[in-house]
Every structure is written in structure tokens, then in C-alpha cells.
Amino acid sequence: MMFGRLTLAAALLAAVPAFADGLPGAPAPFDKGGVKLALVGYISGGDFFEAFQSGAVRQAKALGVDLRIFPGKQDAALEREQIEQAINLNVKGIVIDHGLPESLKDVAQKALDAGIKVVAFDVNLDNPKIPQVEQSDHLLARLALEQAIKDNGSTFKAAYVYVAGFAPLDRRDETWTEFKTKYPGIQEVARFGAVNATTAATVADQAKAVLRAHPEITVVFAPYDEFARGVKLALNELGLTNKVKVYSADVSTADIREITEKGSPWVATVATNPAVVGAVSIRAAVLAVAGQDPGHNIVVEPTLLTQDGLRKAGVATVEELSAKVPAFGHSPAATAAWLSN
Numbered sequence: 614m615m616f617g618r619l620t621l622a623a624a625l626l627a628a629v630p631a632f633a634d635g636l637p638g639a640p641a642p643f644d645k646g647g648v649k650l651a652l653v654g655y656i657s658g659g660d661f662f663e664a665f666q667s668g669a670v671r672q673a674k675a676l677g678v679d680l681r682i683f684p685g686k687q688d689a690a691l692e693r694e695q696i697e698q699a700i701n702l703n704v705k706g707i708v709i710d711h712g713l714p715e716s717l718k719d720v721a722q723k724a725l726d727a728g729i730k731v732v733a734f735d736v737n738l739d740n741p742k743i744p745q746v747e748q749s750d751h752l753l754a755r756l757a758l759e760q761a762i763k764d765n766g767s768t769f770k771a772a773y774v775y776v777a778g779f780a781p782l783d784r785r786d787e788t789w790t791e792f793k794t795k796y797p798g799i800q801e802v803a804r805f806g807a808v809n810a811t812t813a814a815t816v817a818d819q820a821k822a823v824l825r826a827h828p829e830i831t832v833v834f835a836p837y838d839e840f841a842r843g844v845k846l847a848l849n850e851l852g853l854t855n856k857v858k859v860y861s862a863d864v865s866t867a868d869i870r871e872i873t874e875k876g877s878p879w880v881a882t883v884a885t886n887p888a889v890v891g892a893v894s895i896r897a898a899v900l901a902v903a904g905q906d907p908g909h910n911i912v913v914e915p916t917l918l919t920q921d922g923l924r925k926a927g928v929a930t931v932e933e934l935s936a937k938v939p940a941f942g943h944s945p946a947a948t949a950a951w952l953s954n
């Protein structure tokens with residue numbers, strides 16, 4: 614595991630009271646409580662998105678923000694509609710979490726035109742007025758693929774799980790493409806993927822068909838934990854867990870259990886703490902609403918987590934990981950003195 618810097622803020626956050634009547638020393642409108650923000654998502658469900666939302670809720674509460682949650686249910690039209698609803702609720706800021714850019718750009722502009730601040734997490738709205746939060750996806754993919762090369766050498770046959778159109782997956786895909794050029798011995802023999810209400814189960818079915826058709830595959834690059842879970846299910850069912858290794862993105866307590874269990878083929882993941890990313894997204898919106906610039910590209914750095922490292926460290930939960938790997942438990946992104954009251 615890699616280790617980074619710790620600030621006191623994360624450790625203190627748990628002890629921070631909710632400022633329902635306003636934050637002491639904060640600029641308007643946060644000097645009074647109950648400022649309304651909205652969090653509008655595209656993907657509902659799955660460990661990453663649940664933890665992202667809980668981090669956002671916790672941060673909002675700590676800042677006295679009245680956060681309205683709109684779950685998108687993997688439905689682009691519904692996500693648009695929910696942004697319209699948030700505009701009609703007179704929220705001061707909206708965090709848009711994932712989605713399909715073409716269905717969101719105009720409605721996001723409508724919110725800006727209404728004087729509402731907008732922050733986007735992992736959806737490229739291509740608008741200089743909209744700060745973009747991301748997890749440094751190129752670095753994330755690079756760390757996972759370097760680990761794959763360390764474990765397997767630079768000549769192997771791989772399957773790749775990918776769905777185009779999601780900003781983080783597209784960025785990770787750019788790195789995968791670069792790696793295949795840099796290491797011509799890496800051969801992608803199959804590509805598949807799905808993002809839906811049952812991603813892991815769908816990917817498991819796809820992976821079973823692919824692995825049966827291509828017994829030469831020894832590595833699967835599955836850069837989303839729901840993808841990795843699906844591939845792992847397929848490997849278990851086909852009895853291939855000792856032949857194929859899985860490299861992924863994201864982590865949750867359930868993922869740690871799956872990675873560290875005896876005989877698991879899931880040997881590495883590269884991840885941020887999604888709750889920290891949720892908190893950063895809320896802080897970015899709060900800064901913007903207060904008229905302070907959170908920056909345009911707000912990056913939360915990921916950490917490489919290997920099966921070996923997790924086992925040796927005896928880490929079983931995301932909370933333990935946050936305690937042992939300071940960079941995982943806190944991000945210095947989108948902070949200001951008045952936010953850490």
C-alpha cells in the first residue's frame with residue numbers, strides 16, 4: 614500500500630457538530646443555517662455510490678447545509694428532470710454526480726443561468742463555470758496496470774471490461790490504450806461490459822462467456838469494482854481463480870473482504886475513499902456558493918491497494934484503511950479555514 618499525508622481535518626470531522634444555525638465565521642449565506650444544495654446522481658446503488666452519497670450527507674450536515682438527494686436510477690431523462698426539480702426548489706448549488714454529458718449540458722447551463730452554482734463529479738460538462746471533481750483516473754489506471762505488469766510481466770493475454778461514455782472509464786481507457794502501445798506484448802483478446810442496475814451480475818454473465826471462449830486469458834483489467842466483482846463471480850463459477858488475476862478500481866469494505874479472502878483472483882485495486890470524494894464535492898459546491906473559487910479541476914488522489922498489502926496490514930474495513938493510510942482518509946481538496954470550524 615502507498616502512504617500519504619494526513620491533516621487533522623479528517624480525524625476531527627467525526628467530532629464536528631452540525632451547524633444548523635450557521636457556521637461561525639463563515640461568509641454569507643453560510644453564516645445562517647439551512648442553505649439548500651442538491652446532489653443529483655446518475656447511478657444509484659453499488660458500494661461506491663452509496664459511500665459517495667454518505668460522505669456528501671455527512672459533510673453537508675457538518676456544514677449546516679440542507680442537502681436534497683436525487684437518485685438518478687441509471688436514467689438520463691430522470692437525471693435531467695431531477696436537475697430541473699432542484700432548480701425549482703431554489704437550491705443555491707447542485708452537485709451532479711456522473712451521467713451522460715449530452716443529456717446534461719443544457720440543463721446544467723439553465724441552473725447556472727438561474728444563479729445556481731454547479732459542480733460536476735465524473736461527468737465532463739465542458740463548461741468553464743463548472744468545477745470538475747475527479748479521482749485522477751489516468752494515475753489510477755496506471756497504478757493498476759503497473760501492478761499487473763509487476764505480477765505478470767509485460768506479455769499476457771487480457772480481457773478488458775469497459776463501457777464508453779462515462780468520464781472516469783473513458784479516462785482509464787486512455788491509459789489502457791497507452792499501455793497496450795507501450796507494451797506490445799499485452800494483447801487484449803476480449804472486451805465487454807455493462808453499466809445498469811445489476812452491473813456485477815451482467816458482467817459475470819458476459820465474463821463467463823468470454824473466459825470459456827478464451828482460455829488463454831490470464832489477466833482481466835476491470836477498472837470499476839462492480840466489474841471486478843462480476844469477473845470474480847465468473848472465475849469462481851468456472852474454477853479459474855488460480856489461473857486469472859483481476860486488477861480493478863475502487864474499494865469498499867465488501868471489496869476488501871473479496872480481495873483478501875483465501876484464493877481470491879482479485880489481486881489489486883486502486884482507489885480513493887468514495888466518502889471523501891463525496892465530501893470534497895460538497896465542499897466545492899459550498900465554496901462556489903460562498904463566492905470562493907474551489908478551482909476548476911479538483912482531484913482526489915487514489916491509492917494502490919494490493920491483496921498482499923491488505924493482508925499484511927490486516928485491514929478489513931474502509932475505516933481501518935483510512936486510519937492506516939492517511940491519504941485515503943482525507944483529501945486536502947476544496948478546503949478553506951472557515952470550512953474546518
Ligand code: SR1
Pocket residue numbers: 661735748779781782808836837838862863
Ligand atoms: C460507471 S462509472 C464507475 C466509476 O465511477 C467512479 O469514478 C468510480 O470510481 C467507478 O469506478
